[in-house]
Amino acid sequence: MKIGIFFGGPSREREISFAGGRTVYDNLDKALFEAVPVFVDSRGNFILLDWHYIYKGTIRDFYPPVSALPRTELPVQMYLESLGDLSVEDQDRIIAEVGRRILPHELPQLIDFAFLALHGPAGEDGAIQGLLEWYGVPYSGSGILPSAFGIDKIAQKKLLKALGRPTPDFRQITAEEWDTADPQATLSYLTRELGLPLVFKAPRQGSSIGVSILREADVAKFAAAIERSLFRKTVTQAEWQGLAEHKKIVWLQQLVDIREGIGLPVVLNDEPELIYQPEQLLRTLNERLQTAEAVRLTSVEGETQVLVESFVQGREFSCIVVEDPTGQPLALPPTEIVKGEEMFDYRSKYLPGLSRKVTPIDLPEAEIQRIREACEEMFRTFGFQVYARLDGFIGPDGQLFLNDPNTTSGMLPASFFFHQAAEIGLNPSQFLTYLIRTSLAARRRAGLRPVKLAALLTQLDDAVAARASEERQRTKVAVIMGGYSSERHISVESGRNIYEKLASSVKYEPVPVFLTGNSQEFRLYVLPINVMLKDNADDIREKVEHQEAGHSLHPILERIRHEAQAITSTYAGQPTAQPRRVTFEELAGMVDEVFIALHGRPGEDGALQRELESYGLPYNGSGVDSSSITINKFETNRRLREAGLRVAEHRMANRLEWQADAEGFYRSLETQFPYPFIAKPADDGCSSAVKKIKNRAELEAFTRLIFRDQESLIPAEATTLSLGFKEEFPQKDAFLVETLIDRDGAAHFLEVTGGLLTHWGDNGELQIEVFEASEALATGEVLSLEEKFLAGEGQNITPARYAADLQERQRISEEVKRELRRVAEVLNIQGYARIDAFVRVRQNGAVEVLIIEVNSLPGMTPATCIFHQTALAGYTPYDFIDQILEFGKQRNEKATVQG
Structure with a gap:
């Protein structure tokens, strides 16, 4: 089909x-x-x-x-x-x-x-x-x-009120009313009617776009919240002229972002001419705000109304409701959203680790059942079909509010959509099959092409039945994810992506395995699908440890799984299970090979590879010796420099040296490395704690944070380094200091990241295929975690724009690829890798490639740029993963023959 x-x-x-x-x-x-x-x-x-x-x-x-x-x-x-x-x-x-x-x-x-x-x-x-x-x-x-x-949202609120269903009190303000209103009088009216805090929403947007919370009766903040929901922005002369040139660029980047800002095109002060491009907008603002006290920018795709609601104090949840095979609504286990901040915003929704999703919500069974019944009733009342996502709050007094029903849901790998389906035992592939079947039935029921759709339903049912009865020998692959470093959440994203690519194939049967513990003891757990699709690594670890402590299955999950049997008996390949701890020996008896989806330590340092080799298990990526070098950025740089490759000036900064004489430690670094310079852990990746150090205060803050004894961050130092909400910062005994690589007078200067894949030649020699590198555009001082791994966040251009002339671009690209190939040869990289570098192109055409770092097990999240590069070379992500697994298997066979 x-x-x-x-x-x-x-x-x-x-x-x-x-x-x-x-x-x-x-x-x-x-x-x-x-x-x-x-x-x-x-x-x-x-x-x-x-x-x-x-x-x-x-x-x-x-x-x-x-x-x-x-x-x-x-x-x-x-x-x-x-x-x-x-x-x-x-x-x-x-x-x-x-x-x-x-x-x-x-x-x-x-x-x-x-x-x-x-x-x-x-x-x-x-x-x-x-x-x-x-x-x-x-x-x-x-x-x-x-x-x-x-x-x-406004029509929904009115219907809920008309039906006498509990929903937060609300008012609506039109753009026309706002333009003629006295802001202070409007704010006084709203606080009198609805109280504080107030919630502002754009009535026809999702993903928390255009949403604000106002906690105090501040007119300026109130006006900003209204503007955010109308997708307008007022810029004052004082504000604009107070920004340095580079800060204006950052402001512009935020403004034109369609999620956080207002986007383009815009109109200025309701004038007829549209401003389409960022450069045009920057020029216009610079001109107008020389004389005007303020200008107002309005998105042409703005809203005409703002929904203002009273704030609900309570526990927030989200519940997916699906139709069962008889067409009746079935609420899946509701998920509680535990936030570090008041608002479940775009970043919190989509970047793992920023919020927690607890499924089912931690309430007595009767209360969870009450939420489910309310969601099923709303599904019927609004006439929804096939599936919907219903959000709500349960207050301290037990009052239940349902809010903002959605007829579709985000479909990222760990979204509520797949996360809750996994609790009844359906992996994403099986859940999608069920939804397609249910949608066909719903359309036929509504009278759309009934004869044709009856034939399609029969065809699909027969194919599903035939697939279930097939006895197919598939290669079993343990996908190891998680770990205990600051990269554990990204590792889980990578592991899930590998699992899902393999699960929908006809060749492989993936087995999700979670690794936790410490450097002295690795603990391995085979995961059922519902635990693998928990929100992040910490939630998974909590679940497996909870299970190991002897806790039984939540009674509401037993109940829902029983109610969903008509679905799972047809679409789920196997019944749901509990996490199970296994030894390496047991793992070797269960699977044919291993895909290590870990990043940093453990995973990229050779220790896990040594363990797997002792049990004869093939694995992806480089071998023990190469991994133990590339994990150490200092050692990697030293070897590359000895081989004649360009790297930044660098040294290790040690805790003992700092403890003995802090002032001498700082002066020594300042003497060798003029500000600004780069400080980062020597053995972590994923942009973890990589900071551009611009002065003594930032150097002291970085040093105290990385050498701290307690696990929690020191607030003052975190503020000095402008650490983001829930940003991880590891504890180490040493860190790496490097000169900041800059343009140095080059005609063209850019940051790139290049992937590679190795193959065995006909004569058994190692061949290295280097892909076209991606150009990475950082919005801040260094590439952030979000820019590397969050869907829709990073700005990567593949292939990199080395030159406007295509022939010249290709010449430079070949030189860059040649240097990246040399890096792989010097470090004996095998399987695949990602190499980050800066490229300078001189006025005379000379090309300089300065290596930053090497990742022997690069991130494999859906949004990572290595997949953009492999696609240009003709590999789908599945093809790329298949090549990586085949290489590991062949290497293992070679070692066995030689042994």
Whole structure:
């Protein structure tokens, strides 16, 4: 069955839709479905996307293509709408570089079913549902009417009030009312009617976009909250002129971000002319704010109303409700969202480790059942179909509020959507199969092409039954994830991604294994799917330790699993189980090979590899000796320098030296390394604690933090280093100090990251395939964790833009690849790796490659740029993983023969 996956779209949630569409594309059962990627651009064009663009980190990394972008020196990527009022011919030229335009009437010939991974307006508001019904194409989720209702928060609130259902009190303010109102009088009215705190929402947005909380009766903060929900921004002359040039660039980057800012194009002071491009906006602000006291920017895709609600003090939860095979709603176990901050914002939702998802919510069984029944009732009341996500609060007095029902849900690997389905035993691939089947039944029930859909249902049911009865010998691969370093959350993201790529294949049967413990003792646990899809590594560790302590299954989970038996008996391959601790010997008896999805220590240091070799288990990546070198950035740099490669000036800074004479320690570093310089751990990756040190105060703060005795951060030092919310900072006995690599007068200067893959040649020699490197654009002083791994966050351009002239670009690229290949040879890297470097191109064309670090087990999250690079070389992520596993198996066979 051909499944058209619709993703992207014009909404502010397009990046999450893009990442969710990729998840669906990768997880569709390859034995049942053929995935057809239908990318929807921000003008609503349907594009049959060339597959390799699916693996870009963000939409802006490939669309519009570089050839269509105006020349700019600003480090700000643009969406299609920044290209201005394009003709159909211009749009077709742009579309042709990434795929081909699909006209709506072609859809019935191209696909049998539309899986909608679109969000927000033009995705879950009934518009696309209506178009698909017009052409007789069945689609996932709710129909036209419930979708239109599900997008409108104000209409939902009014219905809930009319039905006498508990919902926070609210008022609405239109843009016209706000423009003529006295802000102080409006704030006084709202605080009198609703009390403080107040919650402000954009009525037709999701993913917490346009949401603010006002805690105090401050008029300036109140006006900013209203503007945020209307997607406006007032800039004062004093504010603008107080910003240094580089700070204006950062401000601009934030403003044009469609999630945190208002996006482009904008109008200025309600003038008719639109401002489309970042450079144009910067120039206009510099000119206008010379004389004007303030200007107001308004997004052309703003809102016309603001929903203001009273703040609900209570425990926040989210519950996925699905239709069972008889068409009745079945609430999955509700998840409590435990936040470190009051608002469950975009970063907290999508970056692992920033919030915790506790499933089921920690309440008595009767209370959880009350939440489930309320969610099922709302599902019926609003006429939702197939599935929905319902959010709510339960107050200290037990009062239940349901709020903001969604007819679709984020579809990232560990989202509520897959997370709760896993609690009844369905992995993402199985859950998607069930939703497609349920959606076909819902469309047929509503009268859409009943004869045709009956035939499709029969075809799918037969295929599912045949797949279940197949006896297929698949290669068992233990996917080891987790660990105990500051990189453990990213390791879990990588491990899940590897698991899901292998689970939907016909060749491999992945076994998720969680590693915890310490450097003296590795503890291994085989995970059931529901535990693997917990939010982050700490939640998984807590779950396995909880189970080891002899705690039984939560009674509500037993109840829900019993209620879901009609689903799981058909779609789940095996019954749900509990985490189980295993020894290495037992693991060797269970699996054929191992994929190490760990980062840093343990994983990349050779210790785990040595253990696996002792049991004859093939594994991915470099061997013991090479891993023990590349884990140590100081030793890596020393060897590369000895081999004639360029690296930064560097030295180790030790705790004992600091304890003996702190002042002498600081002076010694300042003498050798003029400010600013880089300080970082020598054996951690993923941008963990990498800081640009600009003065003595920052050096002292960094030193005290990394040499601290207690686990918690020291608040004053964390503030000095501007550490983000929940940013991890490891404790070490030494750290690495390096000169800051800068342009040094080069004509062109950029940061790149390049991947490689090794193969065995016909004569048994090692061959190294180096991919086109990606150009990494950091918004801050160094590349952040989010920019590297969070879907829609990083700005990577693949291939890197070494030069405008294509021939010159290729010449420089070949030189860079040659240097990266030398690095791999010097360090005896095997399997695959990622090498980070800076590239200087001199006026005379000379190329200098300065190596920063080598990752022998690079991040394999869905958004990581190594997949963009392999796609250019013709490898899908699955193909790349398959090559890595095959290499490890062949290496093991060679070692056995030689042994």
